[in-house]
Amino acid sequence: MKRVLSLFLALCMTVTLFAGCSKKAAQTNQQNEQQQQTEQKKEPVTITVATFSDAFGNKWEKEVADEFMKQNPDIKVNLEQYPGDFFKALENKFIANQAPDVFYLDIVQAPSLINAGKVEPIDDYISKYNYDIDDIVPSLRQAFTWDGKLYGIAKDYNMLGLFYNKEMFEKKGLKPPTNWEELRQCAKMLTTKDVKGLALQNEIARFQPLAYQNGGSMMDGQNPKVNRDENIKAAEFWTSLFKDGLAVEPKDIGEGWDGDAFGKGKVAMTIEGGWMCKYLQNTAPNLKYGVVELPVNKTKSTMAFTVAWGIASTSPNKDAAFKFVSFITNKDNQRKVIPEQNALPSRISLHQEFKDKFPMWDAFTKSYEYAAPYNYGIAGTTVIDEVGKALEKIKLKKSDAKSAFDEAQKNIEAYLADVK
Amino acid sequence: MPQKRGKPSYAKKDAVWGYLFVLPAMILIAVWIIYPMIFAFRLSFMNFKYLTPEKARYVGFANYIRAFSDDTFKKALTNTFKYSLIVVPVQTIISLLLALVCNSRIKGKTFFKVAYYIPSITSALAVGTMFKFLFNQQGIINRFLSNFGFHSVSWFEDPSYALPLCMIMAIWSSVGGGMILFLAGLQDIPSSVIEAAQVDGANGFQRFLKIILPLLRPTIFFAVVTGIIGTLQVFDQAYIVSRGSGGPLDSTMTVVLYIYNKGFRTTNANMGYPSALAFLLFAIIFTLTLIQKKFFDKGAESY
Known part of the structure; x- marks a missing residue:
């Protein structure tokens, strides 16, 4: 009995052994077939694209992504929006090793992410795919360049200009100011009991152009250097406008921002970005106003605010990611955002079309050549906070300009020593 | 012999059940509180950045030493103590007064109780x-x-x-909670003691000063200690008033807001420094609580 059983068992085993062999053989056959197939049709890859949540932007990105997938059936695009604090959320995704392949690379946050090695340099892809990078505004390319390498292609951008109330200017027979002296004169002439000459937000994001116009700079290479004499002199001029009663901060007159103060006719001029055109169109449709380039001192300057498309260095599908970035920043897709009037397209070749549709933006399309980016290296947020504090101190007469800026520089350097 | 053996085994069984019942809470506390605390303590001796953990290094007491020469931290400490010194006495006195009102025989006291307590359960953001x-x-x-x-x-x-605005906001929203505490304390005082005083001819003010206040001592201790701990950790009021920056000119920069800003306001910050600051704050609160306990323990148990 035992013998019969063992024989039976042995038989079973041999049979299964052969069966196994034949299965394997079948599998390899199938694999060969699959390989032949993939040579003709590639396995689809999925890339994740992370953006802020923004009604118009997200709709446009969805359309572009659908079109992109139609043209590239081998790439699946997965759009993700992080509500709330996008930059914190993005940083957390990197910390958790769940970074998206493509993401909004903010100009202030970019250096920290790049310096941590989280963003892929795209110079090689640009030459590999023959991307027409020369059409992108040069200062926007410079804004995302770190150690000589390019890390992002700007989505769109905005700059600062001088907004002035046409009716008030005409009443006094004034022309919009072109230099600092005229700016002060105009402000003086236009300041009355109810109206102030200028609304200025007392922070680096509005003050910086004056420092550059005075021949200064916030940077020394890739490191911040805010306490230059030219910057301090510019800050003295800037705060003298407040001290002489010619300028106010919007919050001083109970307004949320320059847009409200200007739109309600409480001030005759303000320094703001292109985004204010659309805001005024909606909130103050009857206001007659104009926009000119910022007044000049020693040289011209304005500043550029922007967000780029970046690619994660950890992404397994960098080629697909770059293909998407180059598709969404191509001329046709950039053209689609013009009607929204949120920001200028980052392509120089589209500026004319934008200007034709929105003549108010004429001053902005003129000033892109001398715009300095809103970028202060890896200490970005600290520079913004410290210079803001210094300006506030000077305005409240708690300190003179020199010691305020010296202290800001000291604090920035302490921060840098800590994070380097 | 079997009896002797049986007793501890019952106790053991009880203990097992006891542990089982507290286990879920223990696990949660261990994972979300104890472990992060140990981790943060380790971080406080390091230069550690989340995006580049491979570059982390031990720096000894450097983070702690740095705190003593950090002007903004000093300013934050001053602000926080100023805040605490004003908010704690004021909120304790007001909530005691409210409790006395609600404990008296006035009409519609339920309405007052509810009205005073609502601010305590309103979210700081809405406030x-x-x-x-x-x-x-x-x-x-104005x-x-x-x-x-x-x-x-x-x-x-x-x-x-x-900063005064922060204080007003804090006092307004916390007196209700204190009132509930004192109300419970007041109702705990045996009426026989108060009646005895009444018989002895003590008037209302004397009864309050000589009888009620001493008997409320444990409640006052609790209110003051939790008040000090709470106010030294003030965050939301300062965050709301300054929109997170601690401004104008650091006048609303509190210790916890500074810790938060150092850790989370900038991308890829050194987490070691804010961790060290957090442990300095812990040391301060711990010492203050010990001192208070010594101070209040004198004769607190007599009644």
């Missing part, structure tokens, strides 16, 4: 929005004060008014 309406330059408070000849002040933007 902040409401205060923005009340205290802005053209707000109701208009009301101008009737008495005060100039309208910019509560949110003026460095000398922003």
